[in-house]
Amino acid sequence: MGPNWVAFKTLFTSLDLDVVVPDPTNREAIKIGVKQSPEFVCFPFKATIGDFVNAIEKGADTLVMAIDCGPCRFGFYASVQERILKDMGYKNITLIPLDQADLLEFHWVKTLQEVSGRRDLFIYSKFVKAIIFFIKKAKLLNDIQTAEGIFRAYERNQGDTTTIVNNLLTKLDEANTLPILRNFKKVIKEDFNSLDIDKNRSPLKVGVSGEIHISLEPYVNLDIRRKLGEMQIEIHQSISLYDWVVHKFHLNYHRKWYGHLSRPYLPMDIGGEAQWVLGEYIDKAQAGFDGFVHEYPFLCMPEVTARTIITNKLKKIYDLPIIYFSFDEQSGMEGFRTRLEAFSDLMHARRNKEIQSNAKFVSNGNKKIYPHYGDVFYNECYQMIQS
Ligand code: SF4
Structure with missing residues (x-):
């Protein structure tokens, strides 16, 4: 989902896992998703199938897909997608569901254990770090989105805001210590402050x-x-x-x-x-x-x-x-x-x-x-x- 790969990547790299980030959703991914999905299913199902195939082709062997208790078709996405991918010939992939129906039920801890393949006590300190980094990066992505929404309406040179946003995403992806993340809001402000705007x-x-x-x-x-x-x-x-x-x-x-x-x-x-x-x-x-x-x-x-x-x-x-x-x-x-x-x-x-x-x-x-x-x-x- 857009720039949010930055937060999800940090969630799993903090658990010492190799992360394969699929290419940004593109025409090819949509074509595959449309071909392999039931015609009547909703569009995000098709788009995510395409993204999964792209990640598998790039070397991923484990996929993590959010699930919910419904109440709409989202409740069935993960299990149906797994069957479709296996029918396509990707027999060795593992699709791990991430239950996000109520995060206070802490089912996600089980998911992190399953993805990391570890259940020893030491892994819990890594879970804490992974969650803190994930939430911090998600919040900073939210701030970038807020700033982008307002500044682009004032930019003098079309495209400058997009360039700033793309640079910030690269910097945020590379920010992997708490002091850098704590300071990152300042970086967002400084970068947007350098934009040539018409404040009138x-x-x-x-x-x-x-x-x-x-x-x-x-x-x-x-x-x-x-x-x-x-x-x-x-x-x-x-x-x-x-x-x-x-x-x-x-x-x-x-x-x-x-x-x-x-x-x-x-x-x-x-x-x-x-x-x-x-x-x-x-x-x-x-x-x-x-x-x-x-x-x-x-x-x-x-x-x-x-x-x-x-x-x-x-x-x-x-x-x-x-x-x-x-x-x-x-x-x-x-x-x-x-x-x-x-x-x-x-x-x-x-x-x-x-x-x-x-x-x-x-x-x-x-x-x-x-x-x-x-x-x-x-x-x-x-x-x-x-x-
Ligand atoms: S909200 Fe539910 S019905 Fe709508 S696109 Fe998502 S899964 Fe499909």
Whole structure:
């Protein structure tokens, strides 16, 4: 899932294992996944089959796949994928499931024992180190994502933000001591501070949310974050690997808040991110955002349910423009770009109308004043841009 290989790599190298990082998801991987998977299965299943085949061809003999108790098809991914890979002739691979239904049940310790092949007492100190490094790197990836979402909307030279992000990922991958990781937030800030920006811009603010695999993997979502940023749109995406892990440790308070907001419309977790997408839509509408992007895989039942609730209920209560993108192997760039441009025009027209009818905005030089929104790191980035 996008840059998150950096955190997963550190989890297993800390256990003295050789890690084979598959190539970034690509056309070839998707082709293999589509050919080998049942036609009706959801798209992330196909994409991960392709990634697994790539890793096996590069020398991996053990695969680790997250599993859950459902409630959607994700509960069956690992066992079906293992059978498909064995049917393809990869008889000697071992697929180890990583139970992430509730991380406080500590089933993941068993998985780490199984992957490391050790059960002696000494290995536990390595588990602790592996988990600390994994969580720290996941948090830093989250910070890079936050900074990228805001800075790209201000960059003068298209592509500079992407270069900074790629350099930071290399540096983070090479950072393998606690003091370096503790200092890494400073490195992120310094690198983004070197970006040539136009601070006089007033970008539109858009919330991006949806199914986790589609939201985090740029190849399958046609690099939507980058496209929006290059259209000078500021992105707020709370979903990340870190966000998910903290949620599974029951410590994610903004997810609890989204769950609270969505409860009248969807009182239970039906899989995917459906429940939190609804809450996030309401939250962003209340925060005065200009738009919302909901992305999900074609045939994803929970996200389609969320879409229906937004269309039939929430849109009638909250006036926040929304665009839906359903991705699969057939997704094409041109129609996608045209729809994004039309959405951007709509948001600009809406904001201009809002400014004209609001004396407070007119006195601010025809600029919309956005209420305070974002976490501590977001606000630090924002101050860097303002200064
Ligand atoms: S969340 Fe959607 S895409 Fe993911 S496994 Fe469930 S149904 Fe499939």
